[in-house]
Amino acid sequence: MYIEQLKNKKETLIKYLPFPLVFFLFMGFNYIATLASETNTNEMIQMMIDSLGKNIVFAIMVLPLAALCVILLLWVKFFHKQSITSLTTARQKIDYKRVFFSFFLWAAILVTVILVQYFVSPDDFVINFKLAPFLVLLVLALILIPLQTSFEEYLFRGYLMQGLGLLTKNKWFPLLFTSITFGLMHIANPEVGAFGLQMMVFYIGTGLFLGIITLMDDGLELALGFHAANNLVAAILVTSNNSALQTNAIFEQVSTENSMTEIYIQVFVVFPILIFFFAKKYKWNDWKNKLTGKI
Template identity: 55%
Template sequence: MYIEQAYKGLIDSWRYILGIVGIVIVWQFLGAFPLLAALATKEGGMSAMMSGNITEMSNVLGSNTFLFFMLLTFVFGLIAVFLVVKFIHKQSLKSLTTSRKKIDWKRVSFSFILWSTISVAFIFLDIYLSPEDYEFNFQLVPFLVLAVIAIAMIPLQTSMEEYLMRGYMMQGLGIITKNRWFPLLFTSLLFGMLHIMNPEVDKLGYGILIFYIGTGLFLGIITLMDEGLELALGFHAANNLTAALLVTADWTAFSVDSLYRDVSEPVLGWDMLVPVFVVFPILLLVFSKKYGWTNWKNKLTGKVLSKEEFFKLENLDNG
């Protein structure tokens, strides 16, 4: 009963409206101020800022510096989510995270290790099969700086997205609509649309949104089926961290000092679609076997319990 955990706080609709507005202001405006201030001190920074082009801003500041300030906006956003939940909704971080008695860090680590292993295997398999598409990009000092920034901040960035999308919004929309399918689909579509300004979309076209929306749908499914955010938190952190450290390209959001550089002509190919239509379904099977998932239809499309029904069941469980 993950969505119903919101009943442990205050659930008035106006609180969710106020909360979303507050999170967006802190994340997109206050969080962006350090980046804008840094750009303003550099030659060409103002024009890059006005263009809104990620590549131009990265060139002005340097890739690692730009990455730091870009990820810092998500740190502001994560703090905003936690403050909104604590002070506007009077809800605990635990109930925003999971329906279990306590946060299951073993689930986070299992998901992280599993997807890291698969991602690394896919990357090096592609390098082996198409060596002409990659060049070794390793430079010790820039890579070490990248590693420190990425390891410290990318999990915060991905956690912010999970706590906002699969946490705060999933619970809020579920409570308001009294069903599970709408928050699942809405947050998946919104997750994809939030990536529409990424450089990858400009290079590969809107077809790449299938990958982003599909990833959002996968993360939503594992959240609802597992009754908590733990698997999604581990998966998302692993996905972005391996991407940042291992392979970069001039046309990606993470154009940084990674181990390898993809120098191929960007095309929307099978490698973008296989995860959504092949790998993610296999992962759902793996997770379902490991954690004993059942009753898929009700958990993904069924109704959300009323507040009275939820607390009645919870009291029976505690009894």
């Protein structure tokens, strides 16, 4: 089982503390600094864009997390003496077919929904496409976003979930803790400033969804593909002034009137349907033990 792979390894909580502790302290400091500032997050991002341009600001915001992905994998390999494969999956080798299946499935759903929204309510969007800036964005996004999203998956659904499993000897606490902390990591995002703390429903709900499919599938592959597709489509297809990643995307959404309704539908309807679909495709069983059982 994925979360149980380290059961017989001589690991201690102390060894698992440094990396997430430094990361969470940095995120906490960033959030406090944001609250203390007279300028809100959205205004700060806009000031940076006015000064540097969207592509450079995009790189500045995504590059640190992309670099942290490499650092985390090296930390696991050389400090914990754990293979990247065992951090990723309980299978003998990483199943890239699962990664790409999840990626293209969610990308296709998102693209379809966005295009339907555009044709049904064209006044809610403006075409933002400019060839040269878009091509630069595309190259940056294809390189940096898979690393950025992989860092979040490896940290929350991988490193922390396995480490907390060692500590608590159960699966329900790592699942809930990583889902909540994943949501809280996004609390300083402009979307939260625009729509309020109800946006936490989306971030924590997404974390819970990704945690469930990781535990049920005994690996990160589906979560890695889903998360990469989600952020990549958001970066290159549609942007808005309330987005954490304001890019040279093809469309700009100028009306967010129905955004929270769409988010509730995604969390409470679409995610359960996806879990059901994955369960049928990959023949998941023993739900109670995999999600709440002891280690």
